[in-house]
Amino acid sequence: MTATEHPRLPMLAPRRGKPPRHFADLDAVERKDALKQLGQPGFRAKQLATHYYDHLTVDADDMTDLPAAAREDLVAELFPPLLSPVTQLVTPDGETVKTLFTLVDGAKLECVLMKYPDRATLCVTSQAGCGMACPFCATGQMGLTRNLSAAEIVEQVRLAARAARDGSLGGDPVRLSNVVFMGMGEPLANYNAVMTAVRALTSPAPEGFGLSARHVTVSTVGLVTGIDRLAGEGIPVTLALSLHAPDDELRDEIVPINARWKVDEALDAARRYFDATGRRVSIEYALIRNINDHAHRAELLAKKLRARGDGWVHVNPIPLNPTPGSKWTASDPAVEREFVRILRMHGIPTTIRDTRGSDIDGACGQLAIKER
């Protein structure tokens, strides 16, 4: 497949400065306060939430249940534009769309929307860049520009949900049913904004998009304190631990946060997450040729997972999507098959993860780096 530039979205000129206050950043009390300052009664919060989360609109003309004189002001004050599309790449079948956005301060983010026969999945970004410095990752090479606000995350979801609903992915309209925090950044390093966004995703309409928590996946490179905090939230999202190596010697090199929390500590935290939530944890493992794809590493991974019990974990090996100019590349398919075979032989449920979008710079950060 070849990717094509997609001119469908209007371009907005990026503005300088921090993200302005947005409805999706505010809790119930703050929304009422904001409305009071605008001379509006508190019950407008529910009307605005219905337009935003249920109707997926920020267009004042759609808000006919609000007083005509106040609509434009309310939208300008509470729904300022946060994301300006820069580039959109679409696979020829129209079913995978990658969008690069500029934020108000010029920072960049990317997200990927993938359509399946019965659903659509969005891969969202939680930080502009990433400070975790994994050497095989395009985003890691950029460093961290800044954390996204909750509304900057939620807006990615609203725009994608609208595109899926309106059928702009090609074929029949579908419902955005799954969101994975696997775009740019380490979600648990931007904990508060990510959790505000997760609540907006999983709260029933009109206070949120009404997604099932099990259809929301938060990935982490292994921030143990963040995993434990997430376990206590009472929102049983799926946790994906990006492990990439079962031994500290290698993981210290390819996942630098391992210097702070070792493999065993990260796996213990993942197991605690399962105990607290009942949600089976995904172990993400980017298969990198001659780096981490050895049979003995598959054996060690299986041993460490089995040592922590049965039925709590699922492994997703992912053929590495190489960054242009990088020495890191995907494992040979035969090596990949052997890695999977060993895990399964030890009773570990294992599924090769879909690499949809790899032909449109699908690995997180690739489009943003090109744009730079």
Ligand code: SF4
């Ligand atoms: S792999 Fe994930 S945690 Fe590591 S640098 Fe890339 S975005 Fe950050």
